Amino acid sequence: MPDPTSPEAFDATDLPGAEQHPDGHRGSLGQTPSQTVGPFFGYALPYDGGPDVRAPWQSDAIRLHGIVFDGAGDPVPDAVIEIWGADASGRPSTERGAFDGDQHGFAGFGRAAVDRDGRYSFTTIKPGAMREGSAPYLLVAVFARGVLHHLFTRAYFGDEAEANAADPLLARVDESRRDTLVAAADAPGSYRFDVRLQGDGETVFLDYGTEV
Amino acid sequence: MHRPVPQPELTQQAITDEIAELHRHEGDAAASAGTPLAAHPRRDFAPYRSTTLRHPTHELVRADPEEIELVSPAFGHTDVSAEEGDLTIQHRGEPLGERIIVTGRVLDGDGRPVRNQLIEIWQANASGRYVHKRDQHPAPLDPNFTGVGRVITGDDGSYRLTTIKPGAYPWKNHRNAWRPAHIHFSFFGSAFTQRLITQMYFPGDPLFALDPIYQSIVDPAARERLVARYDHDVTEPEWALGYRWDVVLTGPKSTWMEPEDADHA
Numbered sequence: 001m002p003d004p005t006s007p008e009a010f011d012a013t014d015l016p017g018a019e020q021h022p023d024g025h026r027g028s029l030g031q032t033p034s035q036t037v038g039p040f041f042g043y044a045l046p047y048d049g050g051p052d053v054r055a056p057w058q059s060d061a062i063r064l065h066g067i068v069f070d071g072a073g074d075p076v077p078d079a080v081i082e083i084w085g086a087d088a089s090g091r092p093s094t095e096r097g098a099f100d101g102d103q104h105g106f107a108g109f110g111r112a113a114v115d116r117d118g119r120y121s122f123t124t125i126k127p128g129a130m131r132e133g134s135a136p137y138l139l140v141a142v143f144a145r146g147v148l149h150h151l152f153t154r155a156y157f158g159d160e161a162e163a164n165a166a167d168p169l170l171a172r173v174d175e176s177r178r179d180t181l182v183a184a185a186d187a188p189g190s191y192r193f194d195v196r197l198q199g200d201g202e203t204v205f206l207d208y209g210t211e212v
Numbered sequence: 213m214h215r216p217v218p219q220p221e222l223t224q225q226a227i228t229d230e231i232a233e234l235h236r237h238e239g240d241a242a243a244s245a246g247t248p249l250a251a252h253p254r255r256d257f258a259p260y261r262s263t264t265l266r267h268p269t270h271e272l273v274r275a276d277p278e279e280i281e282l283v284s285p286a287f288g289h290t291d292v293s294a295e296e297g298d299l300t301i302q303h304r305g306e307p308l309g310e311r312i313i314v315t316g317r318v319l320d321g322d323g324r325p326v327r328n329q330l331i332e333i334w335q336a337n338a339s340g341r342y343v344h345k346r347d348q349h350p351a352p353l354d355p356n357f358t359g360v361g362r363v364i365t366g367d368d369g370s371y372r373l374t375t376i377k378p379g380a381y382p383w384k385n386h387r388n389a390w391r392p393a394h395i396h397f398s399f400f401g402s403a404f405t406q407r408l409i410t411q412m413y414f415p416g417d418p419l420f421a422l423d424p425i426y427q428s429i430v431d432p433a434a435r436e437r438l439v440a441r442y443d444h445d446v447t448e449p450e451w452a453l454g455y456r457w458d459v460v461l462t463g464p465k466s467t468w469m470e471p472e473d474a475d476h477a
Contacts (some may be wrong), residue, residue: 019438029321031251033429033439035411036260040239040344040397044334044360045398064253071265084404086278095235096288099330109285130278139280142408146262148253148428150409162358169275177270207272208405209282212251 031212032044034149039078046080046113047099053083053110054123057102060088063190064138064183065121065153068114071198073114075118077146081195083110083122090128092138126157135163135170137181142195151205157192158184173204180204221280222386224422230259232429238430249431250395259424261385279462283407287330289364294378297363299333307357309338309376311452314440317369320406321462324368332398333373340379340393349381374452380419390420392426401461412457413439 035047054061064083070077085108086092095110112120129136137154156164164170170178180203183191196203234257257266275281300307318326336342336359339351343358358379365370378393394411401407405417413426420426420435429435437460446454 029319029323029424029462030409030434031321031462032410032459033434034230034252034408035396035425035428035438036262037409040336040342041396042346043342043344043358043397045332053468071269074265076266077385082407084285086280090279092283094286096286096290098287108280122438124226127280130280139404141404141407144266146260146264146266146280148255148257148260148263148267148425150244150407151255151268151272152405169273173273198374199265200267200272202268204270205272206266206275208275210279210405210462211272212462 005146011102021079036145037080037143037150039145041080042078042113044113048109051112051120051122053085053122054106055107056123059110059126060084060125061123062123062126063123063187064193065119065190066192066194067118068120068142068144068181068195069197073199074168075114076093076117076197077114077161078145078196079120079142080111080113081120082141082143083138083140084108085124085138086127086130086136088090088125088128090130094113106120125149129163133168135160135167140193142197144197151197151203152208153195153203154181154207155183155191156181157191158182165210169206177204215226224388227389227424228422231424234259235427236413236432243458251431251435251437252430253428253436254430258426258427259385259389260428263428269337276460277402277403277405277429277434281464282403284329284402284404284406287364287395288328291330292362292364296361297373299357299359299361299373300337301374302454303356307337307354307376309354309357309379311374312375312377313372313454314412314453314457314458315370315372315446315448316457318365318371318401318441318459318461319369320402321460324399325367325398326365326406326461327367327369329365329400329402330398331365331371332377333361333395335375336378336381336393338376338379340381342381347381351379351381372376377414377453380417385424385459390419390422392417392423397454397459398403399459399461402466405464408459408460411438414455415439415442426428 068079098107098109137156142151147175183193186192337354337357341351399408440455440457443456
């Protein structure tokens with residue numbers, strides 16, 4: 001039983017999903033289901049500076065860009081991409097103001113709607129590795145009309161071949177699909193990361209134990 | 213892969229039958245495997261035709277979350293002003309329609325409040341029209357309603373929004389397809405992997421049974437978690453009707469161990 005004197009303890013029996021657990025114990029609330037972002041998010045979710053996680057004029061700014069494709073190989077014109085990445089030393093930012101971004105700061109979170117041709121582009125910092133033996137990556141979330149539950153993936157960096165070769169997640173992915181997780185260095189400070197929702201070259205999407 | 217040909221005569225009955233068949237199939241599969249039905253929708257849910265070319269066909273690969281996946285961006289009161297939680301005061305005049313209050317709590321799977329996190333909403337106006345240039349529904353725009361709001365949850369995970377009840381609207385999934393009235397909600401949890409975008413519905417909507425997006429959630433108990441409950445204690449006299457909607461964002465599991473005989477994905 002939860003400690004009733006704890007400020008975080010309260011009667012959870014009236015909460016969504018609690019009916020599945022008549023004893024009312026904690027750790028049992030039912031997940032609120034996802035629904036598609038739909039086609040009409042364009043006036044709501046994008047915000048000024050959303051794609052500029054790091055101001056483009058900063059010397060450590062890199063570009064991450066690509067195209068979102070559907071299973072027919074056509075660009076998806078109504079997707080929105082979010083990235084969330086650590087700083088250059090591999091630590092997540094705790095700076096507030098992820099929306100109201102400071103040009104000199106780095107809050108680590110970015111959001112970009114794709115254009116009519118399915119293209120998105122961010123500027124950010126190339127993160128450091130977060131763990132010994134892991135390669136650096138940006139976490140990527142993909143939302144779109146027709147995607148009922150967003151998809152997570154990781155963008156590793158093509159110029160980190162040695163670190164990528166040792167990375168535990170990349171090692172678990174079938175070799176023929178591994179490249180879908182690696183953003184190719186296509187210009188100095190620029191990385192190309194296409195997202196293929198289905199079919200040839202389908203991006204490897206990830207489950208963090210939240211696919212309930 | 214080929215594109216589905218346009219099916220202008222695809223009827224509601226055909227979609228309803230497809231939904232019933234998928235629900236039956238999922239129910240049988242869960243029963244024979246002895247597993248509960250999933251809370252989240254199937255990404256491959258053909259009655260919602262736009263999923264056809266947009267769902268992955270490979271199994272997702274189980275990933276052990278690293279630090280970035282166990283924390284969330286830090287939003288705060290500098291990101292959102294107090295007025296953004298009231299969608300009825302964003303213009304010179306009052307929007308048309310039924311004024312409502314929507315309130316509730318955002319919690320994790322253990323019942324702990326998700327504190328000081330961002331909620332974003334967007335919605336159609338009372339006539340069922342979005343302020344979006346691709347919305348072609350011939351219903352009137354309301355010059356006094358944009359339909360976009362943001363709020364930061366309190367220390368107890370609570371939020372409160374004032375808005376207008378959105379209208380149902382037609383879409384082109386099949387002939388005579390109509391979406392039940394809904395408000396789009398976006399949530400950040402205490403971990404980025406709790407991220408959720410969903411839709412909140414209103415109780416008693418006759419369109420629920422017909423809607424392939426709502427019905428893409430095959431577990432009826434999970435579907436009901438998207439329906440706000442009318443709460444007369446939230447209703448304010450001479451002002452607005454009140455709805456309560458609590459949201460649960462379950463967390464990433466970091467104790468995952470690779471099984472001995474794991475196949476490569």
